[in-house]
Amino acid sequence: MNMKKSLLIAVGFVLILSTVLAGCGGKSAGGQGKTLIYGRGADSPQLDPALVTDGESFRVTENVMETLVEYKKKSMEVKPGLAKDWEQSDDGKTWTFHLREGIQFHDGTPFNAEAVVFNFERWMNQEMKPSKKDDFTYYASMFGGFKGDEGHIIESVKAVDEYTVQFQLKESQGPFLQNLAMSPFAIASPKAVKADPAEFAQHPVGTGPFKFKSWKKGDSITIVKNEDYWQEGLPKLDRVIFESIPDNSARFTALQSGDIDVMDGLNPDDAKRVEKNENLQLLKRPPNNVGYLAFNTEKEPFDNKKVRQAINHAVNKKGLIKSFYAGLAEPAKNPIPPSMWGYNEKVEPYEYDLDKAKQLLKEAGYEDGFKATFYAMPEPRPYMPDGKKIAEYIQADLKKIGIEVEIVSPEWQTYLEDTEQGKHEMALLGWTGDNGDPDNFLYVLLDQDNARVPAQNIAFYKNEQLHDILIKAQRETEQSKRAELYKKAQHIIHEDAPWVPLVYSTPSLAAQSYVKGYQPHPKGSDSLAEVDIEK
Amino acid sequence: MLIPVLIGMSIITFSIVHAIPGSPAKAILGERATPEAMERLEENMGLNDPLYIQYFRYVGNLLQGDLGTSVQTGRPVAEEILPYLTATFELALCAMLIAIFFGVNLGILSAWRQNTSVDYLSMVIALIGVSMPVFWLGLMEQWIFAQELDWLPSNGRMDPRMFFEPITNFYLLDALIQGNLYALQDAFRHMLLPAIALGTIPMAIIARMTRSSMLEVLRSDYIRTARAKGVREGLIIYKHALKNAFIPIITVFGLQMGLLLGGAILTETIFSWPGVGRYLYDAIHARDYAVVQSGILIVATIFVIINLIVDLLYAWIDPRIQYGKE
Numbered sequence: 102m103n104m105k106k107s108l109l110i111a112v113g114f115v116l117i118l119s120t121v122l123a124g125c126g127g128k129s130a131g132g133q134g135k136t137l138i139y140g141r142g143a144d145s146p147q148l149d150p151a152l153v154t155d156g157e158s159f160r161v162t163e164n165v166m167e168t169l170v171e172y173k174k175k176s177m178e179v180k181p182g183l184a185k186d187w188e189q190s191d192d193g194k195t196w197t198f199h200l201r202e203g204i205q206f207h208d209g210t211p212f213n214a215e216a217v218v219f220n221f222e223r224w225m226n227q228e229m230k231p232s233k234k235d236d237f238t239y240y241a242s243m244f245g246g247f248k249g250d251e252g253h254i255i256e257s258v259k260a261v262d263e264y265t266v267q268f269q270l271k272e273s274q275g276p277f278l279q280n281l282a283m284s285p286f287a288i289a290s291p292k293a294v295k296a297d298p299a300e301f302a303q304h305p306v307g308t309g310p311f312k313f314k315s316w317k318k319g320d321s322i323t324i325v326k327n328e329d330y331w332q333e334g335l336p337k338l339d340r341v342i343f344e345s346i347p348d349n350s351a352r353f354t355a356l357q358s359g360d361i362d363v364m365d366g367l368n369p370d371d372a373k374r375v376e377k378n379e380n381l382q383l384l385k386r387p388p389n390n391v392g393y394l395a396f397n398t399e400k401e402p403f404d405n406k407k408v409r410q411a412i413n414h415a416v417n418k419k420g421l422i423k424s425f426y427a428g429l430a431e432p433a434k435n436p437i438p439p440s441m442w443g444y445n446e447k448v449e450p451y452e453y454d455l456d457k458a459k460q461l462l463k464e465a466g467y468e469d470g471f472k473a474t475f476y477a478m479p480e481p482r483p484y485m486p487d488g489k490k491i492a493e494y495i496q497a498d499l500k501k502i503g504i505e506v507e508i509v510s511p512e513w514q515t516y517l518e519d520t521e522q523g524k525h526e527m528a529l530l531g532w533t534g535d536n537g538d539p540d541n542f543l544y545v546l547l548d549q550d551n552a553r554v555p556a557q558n559i560a561f562y563k564n565e566q567l568h569d570i571l572i573k574a575q576r577e578t579e580q581s582k583r584a585e586l587y588k589k590a591q592h593i594i595h596e597d598a599p600w601v602p603l604v605y606s607t608p609s610l611a612a613q614s615y616v617k618g619y620q621p622h623p624k625g626s627d628s629l630a631e632v633d634i635e636k
Numbered sequence: 637m638l639i640p641v642l643i644g645m646s647i648i649t650f651s652i653v654h655a656i657p658g659s660p661a662k663a664i665l666g667e668r669a670t671p672e673a674m675e676r677l678e679e680n681m682g683l684n685d686p687l688y689i690q691y692f693r694y695v696g697n698l699l700q701g702d703l704g705t706s707v708q709t710g711r712p713v714a715e716e717i718l719p720y721l722t723a724t725f726e727l728a729l730c731a732m733l734i735a736i737f738f739g740v741n742l743g744i745l746s747a748w749r750q751n752t753s754v755d756y757l758s759m760v761i762a763l764i765g766v767s768m769p770v771f772w773l774g775l776m777e778q779w780i781f782a783q784e785l786d787w788l789p790s791n792g793r794m795d796p797r798m799f800f801e802p803i804t805n806f807y808l809l810d811a812l813i814q815g816n817l818y819a820l821q822d823a824f825r826h827m828l829l830p831a832i833a834l835g836t837i838p839m840a841i842i843a844r845m846t847r848s849s850m851l852e853v854l855r856s857d858y859i860r861t862a863r864a865k866g867v868r869e870g871l872i873i874y875k876h877a878l879k880n881a882f883i884p885i886i887t888v889f890g891l892q893m894g895l896l897l898g899g900a901i902l903t904e905t906i907f908s909w910p911g912v913g914r915y916l917y918d919a920i921h922a923r924d925y926a927v928v929q930s931g932i933l934i935v936a937t938i939f940v941i942i943n944l945i946v947d948l949l950y951a952w953i954d955p956r957i958q959y960g961k962e
Contacts, residue, residue, distance in 0.1 A: 136797055143918065144910075146708040154665060234680050235710060238665070238673055246672070302710060318719055319910030321796045342796040346908040350775065354783050354790045514658025514923070517669065532667060555671050 134326075134339030135634045137616065140352045140361035144319050144345045149302035150285045151224055151237050159284040159626040161322055161343055165207075166287035166307025169198055169217065169266075170278060174620055175387060176440055177537020179282050183212065183308065184266075193273030193578035200264040204331045206290035207312045214260035219291040221258040231298035239285035243276075243536065273578050276538035283536050284626060310336035310630040320345065330630075337618070337633040356381065356611055362634070363612040363619065369427035369486055375611045382614050388431065388438045388605035389623035391542065392484035392531035394495070395560040395600050400526050403473075407465035409598040412527075413451035414458035415498050416601050424494060425487055429609050433602035435591045436542050440623055442580065443539040443587035448595045458502045470503025476520060476528035479510045483625075484531030484606050491603075492529060521555035528559060529603075533625065539587040544571045547594060562599035641940055642933065646698065649932045650691050653925050659683065660707050660923035681707060694929065703934075704926030706919070713930045717915065721934070722805040723793060724904070724911035728896040730808075730827050731835035732889070739839040740885065743846025744873055747854060758843065765840030774833040774906040781829060788825050791908035795822050830907040834900055838892040845888045849881040856880075882953055890946030894939035 143157050150162040171182035184198040204212040223229045224240040225248040237247070245252035254277075256269040270277065280286070293306035305313050308331070311324035322343045326336055344361060346352040349368050355361045357378070367375065367383075375383045394416070396403035403409060418432035434450035437443070462468060477492030478485065485491060492508045499506055506527065511519060520528045535541050545551060548571050549563035567590055574586040594600075610621055618631045661677035662669050678684055682693070697704060703713040746758035782790035793807050794800060800819050802810045808827065811820035853859065854877055862872050901913035912935065919927035 138796055147710055152710070232705070232710060234705060234707060236673075236677055236680055238677070241676070242670060242673060299710065317802075317910070318716065319723075319915060320792065320908075323796070344792065344796050344908075345910075346791050347905050347914065348908070351778060351791055351906055351908060354778050358782050358786055358790060360782075360789055360791065360795075512657060514662050517662055517666070518658065521669075530667065555669070555674070557667075557670065 135337070136340040136342065137338050137363065137629065137632060137634060138361040139341060139343045139629075140346045140355055140364040141343060142345065142347055142349070142352070142366045145322060145343075147302040148305040148313065148316075148322075149231075149289070150287050150305075151220075151240065151289075152231070152235050152302060153285070154238050156625050161324065162287060162305055162307075163284055163309075163626040164311045164324060164341065164629050165305045165309045165313050166289060167309050168282050168284070168287050169200075170282045172282050172537060172622065172624060175622070177279070177389065177534065177623055178442065179278050179537075182282070183217075183288060187278075189578065193576075194270045196268040196270070196277065197261070198266045198268075200266065201331065202264055204308050205329060206292070206308055207306045207327060208290050208293055210290055210292045212288065212308050213263050214266045216291050217266045217288055218258050218260050219294075220286075220288050221255070223294065224286075225253070225255060229298070231302065237285075239283065239535075243280040243283065243286075244274075273576055275575050275577055275583055276536055276540050277578075279536040279538040279541075284624070310628070311341060314340075332630070336630040338629065341629055353611070356613070359613070362616055363610060365608070365610045367609045367611050369425070369429055369609075371611070372427050372429055372609055375609075380614055382612050382616070384610040384612055384619055384621050385429065385607045386609065386621035386625070387440045387623040388607050389440065389537070389625070390484040390531055390533040391433055391436055391438060391605055392482075392529070392603045393433070393436070393600040394603060395520075395525075395528050395530060396598075397523055397526050397528075397559070397561055398563075398599050399523065399561045402465070402467055402471055403526060405465045405467075406597060407461045408467060410451065411458040411461035411465065411502065412499065412504070413598050413601050414454050414461065415502050415504075416495055416603070417453045417498060418603060419453070421491060421494055422604055425491055426604065426606060430604040430606040433605050434595070436547060436594060436600065436602055437539050437587075437591070438534070438605045438623075441534070441537060441539055441542075443584040445588040445591040447588075448591055451598075455498070455501055462502060462504075467503075470505065472505045472507070473526040475506040475508050476516065476525040477508050477510045478513065478516055478529055480513045482531055483533055483608050484604070485529065486606075488529050518555075520559045521557070523554060523556065523559070523561055525559070530559060534623070537624070539583075539590075540571070540575055543587060543590055543594075544575065547599065560599035562597065564593060564597060567593045638937070638940055638944075642937060645933055645936045646695060646929070647691075649929045650694060653928045654687060654690075656920070656923065658923055660925060663921070663923040664707070694926075698930075698933075703930035706927050707924045708919075708922050708927075713927050717912065717927075717931060717934060719802075719805045720910060720912040720915040723909060724897060724900055724913060726806045726808065727827070727830055727834060727900060727903070727909055727911060728893060730831040731896055732838065732893055734831055734835035735839035735842055735892070736889065738835075739842030740846050740878075742839075742843040744850055744878065746843070747847045747850035748869075748873060750851060755847075759847070762840040762843040765836045765843070768836060770833055770837065770902045771906055773836060774830070774903055777829045777833055778906070788829055790829070793823065793826050793909065794819065795826075798822060830903050830909055833907070834896060834903045838888075838896065841892065842885060842888055845885055846881065849884045850877060853877045853881045879953065883950060886946055886949055886953065890943050893942050897935055897938060897942075 141157060145158040145161050146155060147153050147158055148162055150159060150166060168182050169184040170179045173180050183201060185201050187196060187198045189196050200214060206212055224237045227247050241247060245254045247253060254270050254274050256271050259267045261267050287307060290306040294301050310327055310330045312327050314323040314325045316322045324341050326339045346355055349366055352364045353371050356364045372383055375381045396409050398404055422428060422430045422432060434448050435445055475492055478488035481487060489510055496506050496508060519525060520530060532542060532546055545557055547558055547562055549568050551558040552561045552563055570586050570590045574583045577583050612619055615634055615636045617633045617635050621627055660681060661674045665673055705712050706716060742758045746755040749755050778790045781788045798819055803813060804810055807823040811823050859872060859877055862876055900911055901917050904911040904914040916928060916931045919931060
């Protein structure tokens with residue numbers, strides 16, 4: 102009898118297993134049109150773009166809500182969005198935007214000048230935050246604070262008529278237009294926000310190509326086609342599902358087995374495997390970042406320009422890119438990425454030359470070298486996949502010219518605190534651009550205004566001449582004039598060498614080869630309106 | 637017991653969470669933490685108050701049933717944590733079923749055939765099971781069954797293409813209630829790999845425990861008597877012996893279940909299982925104090941409750957054990 106029983110159990114087990122395996126071939130769950138599954142590293146914290154600063158939230162809101170002006174397809178230059186055109190007064194203080202007509206929010210309410218005014222009023226008024234804990238962080242940092250703050254740049258926003266909005270600025274702001282194209286400043290439906298400001302962050306309503314559908318926390322977010330989208334023929338997909346798969350390798354496995362269609366956060370090492378696999382394609386995101394090595398210019402011997410230049414000659418950027426970026430990066434020579442207007446092509450990079458480095462050290466009086474601490478970040482960042490390994494690589498070269506560095510790698514937040522306090526002598530760090538404006542790199546990271554503790558200019562680099570140029574460029578509104586100023590600034594920075602600019606990394610995505618029209622955008626989140634699936 | 641344990645837990649988690657270097661504002665802002673933004677955020681989050689005030693505010697809210705609000709998502713923790721908890725619970729339960737089924741049988745087999753090759757083989761399997769890191773096993777499973785053979789899905793709880801509205805958020809149960817066989821099958825297929833990965837270590841521990849406790853029981857007089865009477869071997873083992881050998885096994889089960897709930901982080905990360913381990917892990921990363929404190933408190937409470945249930949189970953299995961009477 103016992104034998105029979107075990108036999109029964111065994112048979113039952115085989116039966117269950119066979120039903121399980123029977124479903125193996127079929128991955129689709131019926132015809133729901135064209136569905137794209139986007140695998141990514143983490144869920145979105147909130148879906149009100151004005152309240153967040155993280156990429157995973159923008160990745161979704163980008164497709165649900167739109168901004169007055171947008172970035173062009175492959176660059177950070179501005180083109181019309183919800184506003185079809187605009188003009189600017191001669192003093193640069195008044196901006197008038199003419200809006201597109203006949204656009205509706207997903208809840209059926211009309212998009213008009215009132216809606217734009219409502220959104221700006223909401224962001225600039227601290228009282229209109231959904232809760233005490235929330236913060237319109239990006240608004241404050243791009244427009245100099247909130248209403249009533251001294252540095253707040255926007256004097257007023259007015260609806261001139263149904264489809265005309267006028268911004269009055271307290272003083273001209275060079276990056277103003279660039280700022281308006283940022284994802285946090287997407288226009289929300291006033292009706293939906295007023296109904297329940299806290300709920301809005303769970304259920305965004307905008308004018309975008311896709312409508313928000315559902316959210317399984319920690320798991321997936323589904324958006325569906327907006328049938329009434331104002332751009333004819335778009336979007337091409339019926340549904341997009343953002344699925345969070347935290348582990349990079351597991352996500353890659355899911356892509357290879359066809360569970361997902363697109364993935365971001367590809368390990369550089371896996372890029373080669375994607376290129377060899379004919380079912381997959383590699384999508385390179387144009388760089389909008391810089392990874393750098395900063396010297397603490399307030400500490401000896403890094404207060405000596407020659408020492409900094411010597412180390413600039415001692416870093417093998419090409420080798421570094423080959424070893425740790427699998428080739429998916431470009432060597433950097435300026436603090437801003439080459440895709441940005443105002444990039445100075447003419448700057449001659451410090452070539453990798455250890456003899457020259459030794460010579461410079463000798464001139465500086467450090468013929469016998471010295472010792473220093475070198476901070477290397479403990480976590481992968483978009484601009485640097487493995488800080489510690491990169492630091493070790495640089496360490497080996499520095500040893501050849503007599504500089505002994507000790508690598509320190511505290512936990513990420515301690516790392517940020519230590520470096521902004523200036524506890525380091527040398528440190529690796531990087532920056533991803535926000536608004537495509539050189540000011541966002543050069544002023545933030547290298548101006549003396551930001552060299553006070555807690556500093557964002559962790560080189561503590563101070564140069565009056567540079568400061569004057571950067572401030573002048575902030576006030577100037579004509580782009581060509583600004584570009585000239587920034588080119589000059591890059592020359593000064595290059596000569597003073599407060600950094601070793603290391604790389605501009607091209608973070609890569611991988612997709613099934615049947616995914617068409619996917620154009621990764623430098624800003625880090627992509628519009629999926631023109632993406633299609635052709636099986 | 638529950639109350640002092642919880643008070644202790646609340647103090648410990650609060651202190652640990654606040655002792656971690658780095659502020660939540662910094663975690664949120666990262667490289668772009670300007671002094672003004674940091675100051676504003678910390679003020680918003682009430683982090684500028686002295687620690688003891690923060691603690692009493694936290695406990696005061698707890699007593700009113702308010703577990704706090706997540707800094708990241710701006711939603712109440714009590715509401716937010718539920719789907720994560722059920723996801724973990726479902727996974728842990730399935731892992732435990734696998735662990736018990738295979739662990740107990742393997743243990744019995746090797747006790748029954750002590751010192752034979754069957755015994756050695758079973759114990760080697762158990763040894764490998766205990767020593768194998770979960771993440772390695774998980775990745776191997778993914779590589780073999782998902783990538784190479786393409787038999788089972790490598791991540792998530794269900795094919796996201798599936799139209800499926802969970803009710804209780806126990807997907808297997810929900811699919812069954814809705815009579816959605818396709819979803820049931822899909823949920824089951826998604827469950828297999830992570831449940832096996834998670835269940836392997838407790839399986840091995842249970843196997844060893846069962847073996848030693850069975851060996852003891854099998855030597856006892858009443859078993860010899862039963863054998864002498866000619867009772868069939870199967871009946872002796874599964875009915876007479878196993879019942880008495882079960883007490884230590886249940887203890888292990890209780891402890892392991894608690895560990896599974898808290899220790900599923902690795903499995904959940906590898907298989908993208910949206911469970912409480914991953915929820916807490918992300919929260920620690922983001923210095924989301926409210927989520928970490930209340931999340932750990934909830935997991936601890938469940939741990940205590942499970943052990944309470946296990947204690948009660950003893951009495952049910954062995955009538956000789958009685959509580960409250962001396």
